[in-house]
Every structure is written in structure tokens, then in C-alpha cells.
């Protein structure tokens with residue numbers, strides 16, 4: 759098997775959120791140094807980001823078994 763440095767879907771998605779979804783929709787604060795935290799139980803990935811300005815919590819949940 760050829761296995762280069764493939765990134766897992768989890769990492770790619772977290773990177774996506776880190777790049778594009780750090781502006782708070784409530785107050786417009788851009789958390790440039792922030793990042794989404796992620797945790798998984800093997801079936802779902804749960805992403806979370808809390809706005810440091812107004813405290814708004816945003817969440818994404820991704821189901822892994824694509825069905």
C-alpha cells in the first residue's frame with residue numbers, strides 16, 4: 759500500500775474550520791488566534807468554538823459513517 763502523508767478527514771475539516779469559521783456570527787469578532795476544538799467517539803466528530811468576545815458557542819457535528 760502506498761501511504762504518503764495523507765491527512766485524515768478530521769484533520770482536514772478542522773483545518774477548514776480553523777481557516778474559515780473563526781468569525782463570530784453574533785458579534786463579528788474574528789478570533790484569529792483561536793481554533794476549533796474537536797473530539798470524536800469514533801462515530802461522530804464534534805467541533806466546538808467559543809467566541810472570546812461574546813461567549814457564543816458554535817458547534818458542528820459530523821457523522822463519520824457517511825450513510
Ligand SMILES: [Zn+2]
Pocket residue numbers: 782783784785786787809810811812813814
Ligand atoms: Zn461573538
